[in-house]
Amino acid sequence: MPELPEVETTRSGIEPHVIGRKISGVVIRQPQLRWPVPEQELRELEGLSIKKVVRRGKYILLNTDLGSILIHLGMSGSLRVISDERSALKHDHVDIQFSHGVLLRYTDPRRFGAILWQPKGQTHERIASLGPEPLSEQFDGCYLHQQCRGRSVTIKQFIMNSKVVVGVGNIYANEALFQAGIDPRKSAGRISEKRLVLLAQRIKSVLSSAIQQGGTTLKDFVDSDGKPGYFQQSLNVYGRGGEPCLACGRILSEVRLGQRSTVFCNDCQR
DNA sequence: AGACAAGCCTGTCCGC
DNA sequence: TGCGGACAGGCTTGTC
Structure with a gap:
């Protein structure tokens, strides 16, 4: 069950593998997570690269020039870097493939998690209503x-x-x-x-x-x-x-x- | 078999 | 009447 520390660990773990990398495709096997996966928007990201990997609360944001992919792990979700050929299992719902042969695999047996799309220049409602980060100076x-x-x-x-x-x-x-x-x-x-x-x-x-x-x-x-x-x-x-x-x-x-x-x-x- | 655990959004009810 | 706050319900599936 990912709490903030594990989300941050996941963020810092995937960052070096995807930063600056070009998205070559997105595979969606199960679009029905907490909310429907924005298939259209994700498919349009082909050819764009990941500029930044940031965390806000328990969301991980993959920033591109068109906007950000928001990923929430819910309670049973995980996000892993796969660099070898490995066939998808039952709960491997989404893959983000990169042109250097690596892919990010989103797995979530209970599907409490979410993948959302935030267009450039906008703040998704889910994130807009969040309070301060506990580790920031603002929280005291x-x-x-x-x-x-x-x-x-x-x-x-x-x-x-x-x-x-x-x-x-x-x-x-x-x-x-x-x-x-x-x-x-x-x-x-x-x-x-x-x-x-x-x-x-x-x-x-x-x-x-x-x-x-x-x-x-x-x-x-x-x-x-x-x-x-x-x-x-x-x-x-x-x-x-x-x-x-x-x-x-x-x-x-x-x-x-x-x-x-x-x-x-x-x-x-x- | 059925209860339970989790994050967190949503709907409903309450009182000022 | 309106509004915010409190709280219950729901989603899902593996594990006990």
């Missing part, structure tokens, strides 16, 4: 505090709202709240600025350390199966409901917030 305790004002929703659901800040999925929301010592059930509007400053710091640190780990563990993901293995080791709470807190030993609680599994320590988080 002061910003978080201002956004939280008057909001009754739980702090966990709040930080997972992509209009507030992008890229904080269920795993890292649980972890950041644990590290900040904040009860995930607490209303966003009822948390002091001081504690929100700490939360913003923890969101940044947990994401950036995951990017670093992703970078090392997945450095050869391009020719492997791309499955992440990096996060399991450093998780304090996610997936550990009913097990002892690693800090104090008390059994971790598990509840559902916004239909999402939420694990926390009743002693360490208040």
